[in-house]
Amino acid sequence: MQIILAPDSFKGSLSSPDVGAAIKKGVEAAVPEASVKVMPLADGGEGTVDALVRGTNGSFFKTAVQGPLGERVEATWGILGDGKTAVIEMAEASGLPLVEKNRLNPLQASTYGTGQLIETALDHGCTKVILGIGGSATNDGGAGMASALGIQFLDKNGEELPAGGESLLYLDQIVTDNLDPRLQQTEIMVACDVTNPLCGPNGASEIYGPQKGAAPDMIKTLDKALLHYANMIKEQLSINIIDVPGSGAAGGLGGGLLAFLNGELRPGIDIVLEVIEIEKELQRADLVITGEGKTDKQTTFGKAPMGVGQRAQRTRIPVICISGSLAHGYEQLEKHGIQACFSILDEPKTLEEAMNETDRLIEETVRNVMNVYRL
Incomplete structure (x- = not known):
């Protein structure tokens, strides 16, 4: 299984390379035989x-x-x-x-x-x-x-x-x-x-x-x-x-x-995806995992997961989005190539508590998601 990991940063918590590393750990824990390529993203701003x-x-x-x-x-x-x-x-x-x-x-x-x-x-x-x-x-x-x-x-x-x-x-x-x-x-x-x-x-x-x-x-x-x-x-x-x-x-x-x-x-995001040549990588991918700190209606206005979803949609590659939180409007991403969105929160906690353990929460969420995906 060829899996591309193309997340944005979780602002204030983890850089996009660090988010990619946490997602990779979760994937490998559930699907150790997978071939994983990390492609950290940004949308032109910080990172x-x-x-x-x-x-x-x-x-x-x-x-x-x-x-x-x-x-x-x-x-x-x-x-x-x-x-x-x-x-x-x-x-x-x-x-x-x-x-x-x-x-x-x-x-x-x-x-x-x-x-x-x-x-x-x-x-x-x-x-x-x-x-x-x-x-x-x-x-x-x-x-x-x-x-x-x-x-x-x-x-x-x-x-x-x-x-x-x-x-x-x-x-x-x-x-x-x-x-x-x-x-x-x-x-x-x-x-x-x-x-x-x-x-x-x-x-x-x-x-x-x-x-x-x-x-x-x-x-x-x-x-x-x-x-x-x-x-x-x-x-x-x-x-x-x-x-x-x-x-x-x-x-x-x-x-x-x-x-x-x-x-x-x-x-x-268009510039970034061109530079890293993500479309070339999508030709041989089975699954893409993207992510960001908060996914909501604003994501559909050119943020990183939206850009990834649109390009994967052209080649019919499924995309999963892992986010710090999901808010109103995130479901609109289903029209733009993202099949499912998941929040990493596992129990009620303050924003500070969540940000202090973001890497663990990402890893565990991805592991659970991939266990279901394998079925």
Whole structure:
């Protein structure tokens, strides 16, 4: 029996490689003769670098870059096994976890460090960059990222704008002459799982500003600044990013990547599954086990188990989903290639208790599921 294990992480508890290891133990306890292949997943957010680098036998790197508020941070990124594809999580350089809650300030937070990571990847000879853009602390439209790569944003006096989203209100000129020329030969794939436009009631500032520390008056300022920024890009570069789905991702970083790096915005799980070549593995599989921390209606909007189920469905391979918990809407996955879903909870317990023994709970649940499957 050929079994593929393709889980996402159980956020806050186990990484996707660790989840895969626990599932493998459960499978082998019940079906020791099975041939098991672990293919850890991520959907473009946290864990994407880890999953893709490990999944392709690549290499990890740490680089000192500028954090969201200008502080020095050590960011982890990787190069895939092909030696030419970099994988970067913007949250490593410009993410919410890097800023204490009482210091969050989207008016000044910058994506400059994300641009530094892209530049570092170019210095390592990479000609393709996979960039996960979830979890940002920023609302600068990617202007900081572009600045790190050579773009200049000037006010009416010819002075460079300070970092942050608020300063975009004073943008008068965009100078692209010094953009790193290596980017002309570099493919930028952006793992983007939201469809928010740049501005307006569903835009970056209105929807995601509050979690970054934006009060109502800040939200109005940031939205106005991004609208002006987009208008300047349209006027001076002839690129319209205002209403493009996903342009509002990561505080407008999606729009900045479109405008300055010709980035391609795609669902993160699609990128990940392509890179690890899961469809090739499915050709010889008898069963797939996927999983995530919580499975509910949101899973059907492009999360890892959904991506796995859809691809397995094409080749009629059964899929089982193992989850930390099941909530309303999980049953919809039956329409998308997942035959059964199981929660790992074995008795009433607190979330903290469950998270402290996730690996054991996964292993035991999978063992029981596989004992039934053998029948």
